[in-house]
Amino acid sequence: MANDRYNAREAEPRWQKIWDERGIFKTPNDDPRPKYYVLEMFPYPSGRIHMGHVRNYTMGDVVARYKRAKGFNVLHPMGWDAFGMPAENAAMANKVHPREWTYANIAAMKAQLKSMGLSLDWARELATCDPAYYKHQQRMFLDFLAAGLVERKQSKVNWDPVDQTVLANEQVIDGRGWRSGALVEQRELTQWFFKITAFAEQLLTALDKLDRWPEKVRTMQRNWIGRSEGLRIKFRLDPATAPLQEKEIQVFTTRPDTLFGAKFVALAPDHPIANAAAIAAANRGDNTLLTFIAQSMQRGTAQAVIDTAEKVGFDTGIKVSHPFDPNWKLPVYVANFILMDYGTGAIFGCPAHDQRDLDFVNKYGLGNTPVVCPPNVDPKSFVITDKAYEDEAGTLINSHFLDGMTVKQAKEEVASRLEKDIWGYKLQLPLGTKERAATAEKPGTLVTPASKDALGNPLPPPFDISWEFDSKSYQWGLGSGHWIANHRYFDRSVIGQKEQFEERKMLHLTEPVPVGQRQVQYRLRDWGISRQRYWGCPIPIIHCEACGIVPVPADSLPVTLPDDVSFEKPGNPLDHHPTWKHVACPQCGKPARREIDTMDTFVDSSWYYSRFSDPWIETAPTDRAAVDAWLPVDQYIGGIEHAILHLLYSRFFIRAMKATDRVGFDEPFAGLFTQGMVVHETYRTADGAYAAPTEVAIVPDGEARRATLVSTGQPIEIGPIEKMSKSKRNTVDPDEIIAAFGADTARWFMLSDSPPDRDVIWTEEGVKGASRFVQRVWRFVREAADLRPHATVSASEFGPRAVQIRKIAHRALAAYSADMERLRFNLCVAQVYDAVNRLETELRDAHGPQDKEPDPDVSSALLEAAEIVVQLIAPMMPHLAEECWAALGRSTLIAATPWPVVEPGLLLDDAITLPVQVNGKKRADVTVPRQAGKEEVEAAVLALDAVKRALDGKPPKKVIVVPQRIINVVA
């Protein structure tokens, strides 16, 4: 009996059927046991699973099965990230409807996942392209809109003129569309945005509390959010050189300390003042600035373009005053490297302490003044030529009142001075005046000059007050009998010789507008979700000429996609549809147009994990009680490629759901694990073509390995190990592996060699090793099962050999459990190997010579040990484990069996062997009782021959005894 081989191909489907029939992986929502939610990132239904999926879902399944055995009510669901471009590409290529294509793929992949033996609750399966799912997404879009978390605004996009769609930055390759190859244009489009920036600070600070996330991911998110603290500073335009409506340029800086080193101010090409200046110049007949701006704007966003683009500026001839000295004029440039969408779209350049600014002044001959002198450098000889000093260590020089300060002090000093230096107020006009409606929304800026500048130079008194709104200009001043003091507005009258002031309520000066304002700036941008595609979640909005933007009423949801679409023409099929977009306005009933954009598929994946808590509920996205009970996800597992977008969007989405009362928690994923990739050798023929692993034969050649093409025998070059990809042809098909070796072998191999967060190298030899181990376990268990008739005694009668066997099993159990809690699956595997290696030897000894009966206590211990081994492999190789469990005479399912309990007494030995070092070099071992005191150990050590020899008869200087660890004799 013990000789027959384990037949995975027969056993695996059999056990899968039994699990299915008994419904043991169905998870109730009303189970009183503690919950555990383990989730792997759901797949895009491309049609076939790949090895990356196998690794991802194996890890999740191991955790699910382990936690289930540990007594948790485990939620382990699966779904499909089913919207997206590939379905439309397939529709165009094969004339198949995206829905059919998607659902056929889901069916195929579901069968593949089932063949892996995953312990999933398939009753909770969902697909994001199902109206039953996306109607809730539309509902939440409207909730977010009402809560002010959705915005419609103009934004620059990459526009593919051939495909007539917006492209993500990643889809622009060398300035061309990835599909069409057409030159990508920059277009301003009105798009829908989720205001993720509203949560920027929260999303950043909460990262600190996500202590079960990889540090790497948290760092990446921190950088992506990109918080920096600085100062927004106003530079007044010199009216003589700037015949513009605007009076000032605002710049953002993180280095206000270097303000006295300023040499120029530069504007983004699309800055409003740059445009105004260009138009003003053009009206004078000078088109050069207009041309310069147009050229700068044509630049693509592709990396190659940015890297090679020359930094060029255009001197507008405009001057601004330095904030601390109105007589100090700085030139204003328009420069192609200033970004409109960061900070204020304008900078002041301090060349001595910013490399880019230094390159710029060196090109245009503007010079530089160092204002921060590095430590231990003589300020008099400190000169900057072509390398800027960007460090913040040092002392301020050439900076008037800042001289001698540290950078930190100077930053603070500049900020606090400019904050106090108020020369403007935001203004609200009196209620009831005809201007009110306009100003309520658009306060004008009231400008009153300060009496003295920061250096103490006198300025004209602040008598004349002017403000502007709606392109009209207003003035009050002494002559008009009005006065402003302490941010309040007074009527002034002169009675006799005496001035009288009466506060007027009708004019409210609200916020003072100082010259400098501290500002926290984020790199994070709002999330543009509009996509000009068909196969996505429709945005539930109707555009009405009379009513404007009208949300689709909640009772009309979902807005479903039309089925009869054509992909013949480029552009958005929803736009081409003859009737779909034409609807009556829900408010006025007049003809109106549907929003034809659909949502970014990242929206679909931003909340699916919460839907799993109760995927049946029809009236709401989630059942509040269920979602608050199940979430956050205890362990989320997926690829590092989602470290930023998917995870950040999800963190935003849950906060938005909380703000709209859908959930009662902040973070979706308490624990995150990012698994490594599956990589494989590449193979190339002499002519450079890639060959697939199945086409190649590997032959050992002494130490090295050679490869030949199976079909022709021609030699193959073994190339570098790379991520499995179709283009490199180094993929291995999970179906073929499961058919040849079984799912358990594939799962075991995936968990074996590499730590789970690192890349795993898929090798034929490794898979064979795993397969070999499957058979070894089977044989070991069958041979142990043969001992059942002899296993007649209980643990109290065990002799030393039986105790030794139990120690092996229980120690493996304890170590395995500890490694499992840390998700160190490779170490769990090593523990199992080690235990089986030892137990096989014991088993062979127990069977002993043919004529001798096995000892009853040893037999009992071996049976117990075999059961523990089977339980250890059960999370990883569930089918084999069930087969072994049955072979050991168990009638239950191991998948529903509690985790074995470690017997602590078996973990420690009474006598321990410690290494003995002399001067830090190991010279001997000493065996002492566990409880031995220091003196006893020291005596035993000094009696050792090896120690005596090393000491050469002299007494030791010192003996260090680390209890139960090591002894070091210092000679």
Next chain:
RNA sequence: GCGGGUGUGGCGGAACUGGUAGACGCGCACGACUCAAAAUCGUGUUCCGCAAGGAGUGUCGGUUCGAUUCCGACCACCCGCACCA
């Protein structure tokens, strides 16, 4: 440029809070079984050395009775972001 990470046998990798470096697997070598091969099983496998012994965790230095682990400097590679003011 900024940020993060990693360097240990032929290879993937172990080593908890400073305490026997190389667990476990792959590969390789030898042996058993076999007419033979495959499969399987057993033994060995960091390097130098017949051995005693010595060297050894990217490099150099430091702290310590003792360092893969802590500190400093450097080198190499990988990943992420990047005209971010």
